[in-house]
Amino acid sequence: xxLEARLxxxxxxVQKPARYIGGELNxxxxxxxxxxxxxxxxxxxxxxxxxxxxxxxxxxxxxxxREDIWCERVFAPAADMEAKMREHQIPLxxxxxxxxxxxxxxxxxxxxYELCYTTVLNMLDLAGLPVxxxxxxxxxxxxxxxxxxxxxxxxxxDFVDLFVLGEGExxxxxxxxxxxxxxxxxxxxxxxxxxxxxxxxxxxxxxxQVTYRxxxxxxxxxxLDGAPARVTKRIIQNLDRVEFPxxxxxxxxxxxxxxxxxxxxxxxxxxxxxxQAGFIYRPIRDKRxxxxxxxALNLSRTSGYDEVSxxxxxxxxxxxxxxxxxxxxxxxxxxxxxxxxxxxxIDNCSEKLMAQIAKVRKSGLTFAPEAGTQRLRDAINxxxxxxxxxxxxxxxxxxxxxxVKLYFMIGLPTETMEDVAGIADLAQKVVDTFYRMPEKPKxxxxxxxxxxxxxxxxxxxPFEFEPQDTPEQLREKQKHLLAHxxxxxxxxxxxxxxxxxLEAVLARGDRRLCPVLESAWRAGSRLDGxxxxxxxxxxxxxxxxxxxxxxxxxxxxxxxxxxVPWSHLDYGVSRRFLIAENKKAWKSAVTPNCRERCSGCxxxxxxxxxxxxxxxxx
Amino acid sequence: xxEVMIPVRLFFxxxxxxxxxxxxxxxxxxxxxxxxxxxxxxxxxxxxxxxxMTFPLPLALGVESLREAVDFRLVQxxxxxxxxxxxAAVLPPGFGVVEVAPPVMPASAxxxxxxxxxxxxxxxxxxxxxxxxxxxxxxxSIDVVKKTKKGETLTDIRxxxxxxxxxxxxxxxxxxxxxxxxxxxxxxxxxxxxAFQKHTRPADSVKILRTAILDAERNPFA
Numbered sequence: 001x002x003l004e005a006r007l008x009x010x011x012x013x014v015q016k017p018a019r020y021i022g023g024e025l026n027x028x029x030x031x032x033x034x035x036x037x038x039x040x041x042x043x044x045x046x047x048x049x050x051x052x053x054x055x056x057x058x059x060x061x062x063x064x065x066r067e068d069i070w071c072e073r074v075f076a077p078a079a080d081m082e083a084k085m086r087e088h089q090i091p092l093x094x095x096x097x098x099x100x101x102x103x104x105x106x107x108x109x110x111x112x113y114e115l116c117y118t119t120v121l122n123m124l125d126l127a128g129l130p131v132x133x134x135x136x137x138x139x140x141x142x143x144x145x146x147x148x149x150x151x152x153x154x155x156x157x158d159f160v161d162l163f164v165l166g167e168g169e170x171x172x173x174x175x176x177x178x179x180x181x182x183x184x185x186x187x188x189x190x191x192x193x194x195x196x197x198x199x200x201x202x203x204x205x206x207x208x209q210v211t212y213r214x215x216x217x218x219x220x221x222x223x224l225d226g227a228p229a230r231v232t233k234r235i236i237q238n239l240d241r242v243e244f245p246x247x248x249x250x251x252x253x254x255x256x257x258x259x260x261x262x263x264x265x266x267x268x269x270x271x272x273x274x275x276q277a278g279f280i281y282r283p284i285r286d287k288r289x290x291x292x293x294x295x296a297l298n299l300s301r302t303s304g305y306d307e308v309s310x311x312x313x314x315x316x317x318x319x320x321x322x323x324x325x326x327x328x329x330x331x332x333x334x335x336x337x338x339x340x341x342x343x344x345x346i347d348n349c350s351e352k353l354m355a356q357i358a359k360v361r362k363s364g365l366t367f368a369p370e371a372g373t374q375r376l377r378d379a380i381n382x383x384x385x386x387x388x389x390x391x392x393x394x395x396x397x398x399x400x401x402x403x404v405k406l407y408f409m410i411g412l413p414t415e416t417m418e419d420v421a422g423i424a425d426l427a428q429k430v431v432d433t434f435y436r437m438p439e440k441p442k443x444x445x446x447x448x449x450x451x452x453x454x455x456x457x458x459x460x461x462p463f464e465f466e467p468q469d470t471p472e473q474l475r476e477k478q479k480h481l482l483a484h485x486x487x488x489x490x491x492x493x494x495x496x497x498x499x500x501x502l503e504a505v506l507a508r509g510d511r512r513l514c515p516v517l518e519s520a521w522r523a524g525s526r527l528d529g530x531x532x533x534x535x536x537x538x539x540x541x542x543x544x545x546x547x548x549x550x551x552x553x554x555x556x557x558x559x560x561x562x563x564v565p566w567s568h569l570d571y572g573v574s575r576r577f578l579i580a581e582n583k584k585a586w587k588s589a590v591t592p593n594c595r596e597r598c599s600g601c602x603x604x605x606x607x608x609x610x611x612x613x614x615x616x617x618x
Numbered sequence: 619x620x621e622v623m624i625p626v627r628l629f630f631x632x633x634x635x636x637x638x639x640x641x642x643x644x645x646x647x648x649x650x651x652x653x654x655x656x657x658x659x660x661x662x663x664x665x666x667x668x669x670x671m672t673f674p675l676p677l678a679l680g681v682e683s684l685r686e687a688v689d690f691r692l693v694q695x696x697x698x699x700x701x702x703x704x705x706a707a708v709l710p711p712g713f714g715v716v717e718v719a720p721p722v723m724p725a726s727a728x729x730x731x732x733x734x735x736x737x738x739x740x741x742x743x744x745x746x747x748x749x750x751x752x753x754x755x756x757x758x759s760i761d762v763v764k765k766t767k768k769g770e771t772l773t774d775i776r777x778x779x780x781x782x783x784x785x786x787x788x789x790x791x792x793x794x795x796x797x798x799x800x801x802x803x804x805x806x807x808x809x810x811x812x813a814f815q816k817h818t819r820p821a822d823s824v825k826i827l828r829t830a831i832l833d834a835e836r837n838p839f840a
Binding site for chain 2: 018020302
């Protein structure tokens with residue numbers, strides 16, 4: 001009986017069955033007998049999350065553009081579906097063919113956040129495969145992974161055959177071409193991995209031996225079998241020339257980001273010291289307005305979406321923004337398509353832009369000051385003044401907004417209780433700003449939502465050396481903040497500190513965490529990012545079982561000279577620069593953005609000759 | 619400016635994997651499909667104009683149908699065959715265009731819907747199930763608990779249900795039923811099955827296909 005027929009009675013019993021049947025508009029169906037490589041593009045989270053991710057759409061499109069490759073989407077089943085699949089022995093399958101992915105040539109995971117790691121193991125297990133790389137003996141399927149977490153993939157080193165560092169558009173196809181040769185010439189899996197390790201940007205963890213000191217820190221990372229001593233991430237040199245999807249798979253069910261998405265630029269000029277994305281995606285590269293307008297037209301025509309979003313890490317820093325809007329406005333207005341502008345900075349969000357956003361959404365405005373006092377905003381290099389925050393709020397109120405959402409973090413390095421109280425003070429000033437305005441909207445109150453997350457130190461940032469606050473410290477700070485809120489116009493939301501600790505452990509973890517991860521998963525951990533599935537107790541038992549202390553990874557300060565688990569991985573930004581930035585943070589000294597002045601972070605070296613573009617210079 | 623406004627009724631099928639798409643998601647699917655065509659569609663004239671579109675009789679999740687209806691409006695005269703062709707080209711797999719026509723009846727004319735239901739049982743149980751089904755319809759009343767917005771009410775569905783045909787087939791039990799449908803009183807096939815399975819064991823699998831939507835005189839909804 002086909003998998004489709006076996007699925008039928010199950011789908012009637014689960015929530016949102018449309019997650020599990022494929023058949024969406026623009027999904028790509030090919031004749032399996034006419035392709036030579038089957039690729040399972042896996043996102044270790046639910047359909048609604050994975051389908052919202054632009055990187056998945058780009059890689060899906062690039063692979064399927066090739067006639068010899070059939071790339072299918074695979075997402076993690078929700079708990080009810082997982083139970084039914086296990087009960088009826090239905091293996092994890094691709095949404096396009098409804099065929100088991102265990103028989104595919106590649107299984108590739110997108111690692112967007114650390115809390116998805118147990119889901120990676122669970123998906124391999126649901127596919128019917130051994131979770132450990134060494135227990136999968138045959139060439140196929142090759143299990144690979146990429147995405148931001150690949151910058152320190154060590155906690156997954158025992159499970160994943162190879163990692164792609166940096167941007168995947170080119171290297172994915174290079175890996176597939178090498179695999180075709182391997183299949184023709186009957187290479188072993190080891191032989192394939194050994195040769196793959198020589199493709200720039202490919203990291204094969206089994207080809208590196210890691211030794212540890214008595215105190216638990218890394219002593220040495222030794223490449224084996226001719227593998228390169230350092231693996232440098234890949235970048236796309238020219239974004240105007242790289243493939244961008246002409247169409248998106250249009251889901252039936254409501255997903256998180258259900259709209260056309262453009263990528264106006266990669267990288268960020270800002271260098272906020274807490275932000276991993278701001279460092280690992282360097283150098284800044286943008287797309288020309290003409291390219292983006294073409295992409296937008298394509299997507300709108302093929303999807304029927306009534307909204308197109310201009311995404312990047314900081315869209316108001318995109319120099320071509322006004323020109324792009326001028327090109328897009330005539331046809332989007334005619335076709336009743338909204339332009340969404342997420343990720344705007346307060347300091348350069350002009351009133352013209354504000355009016356443009358106001359056309360789209362009148363409900364609320366979201367800003368991220370990140371810290372409550374100027375001193376701490378300088379320490380994290382947020383480069384944003386209180387006056388800029390308040391004047392932007394004033395402009396927003398003037399154009400009719402009455403709700404403002406402010407994002408902050410607690411637990412930032414150098415933070416004092418004064419900085420924590422400063423969050424409440426700043427929110428209060430926003431409230432006061434509203435009531436002091438003579439032209440404030442009549443008969444309406446203001447609502448300021450303060451959303452507070454817990455800071456997690458990440459690799460390849462100036463804060464990679466820093467200890468994370470303990471859950472006790474974080475809870476103390478949460479209490480302190482609440483005690484300082486005096487207005488009912490301010491509501492405070494904060495995140496769970498336990499998941500932040502686990503995130504910190506996995507973010508800077510080493511290979512010794514692999515058995516911990518496996519034990520936590522075997523004990524039932526999966527979809528850890530979803531509150532209802534997360535259990536810190538289960539994780540603590542797993543740590544204890546393997547004699548490891550999460551505090552060693554989360555709450556310990558690293559010396560500048562320590563060999564970190566990701567020392568052999570190179571993301572362009574030099575360690576020397578990160579150390580200098582860390583020292584500046586402790587002096588609350590700011591660093592100008594890349595357009596004001598190049599600070600020599602090192603990422604310009606990632607440009608091949610002839611492709612060096614301002615503001616980055618070699 | 620005097621604007622022409624031409625009401626149009628599109629009849630479509632929803633079969634195969636498309637049966638897992640809920641009514642809400644079906645509406646979204648149609649909105650986007652319409653937007654992918656070049657049809658001159660009528661938008662509501664409010665502060666936030668949106669595509670005008672209504673479904674006279676929503677279809678439940680998990681039920682296939684041969685002939686569903688969706689109403690919309692055009693702002694200029696147009697050959698209905700072209701409307702059908704354009705829509706057929708942009709609808710996702712599982713949705714088929716059956717016919718495009720001017721609406722004849724108002725949605726409120728809908729009074730009945732006909733279904734084919736297939737229940738799978740092991741071979742040795744099929745005759746007994748057939749007997750039980752015929753027995754159910756021989757009773758003067760079929761009381762079921764109907765969940766409404768106001769809570770649960772005990773309803774006798776016997777006057778609103780007719781067993782048109784039934785037999786044992788190669789998988790189990792096959793039946794054709796006619797059930798009250800529409801916005802005032804709607805008896806879902808699931809409700810009928812609930813009544814049937816109150817005294818019999820649940821089928822191994824259930825397949826439901828809506829074959830027709832009818833008015834009070836049992837004319838096809840047009």
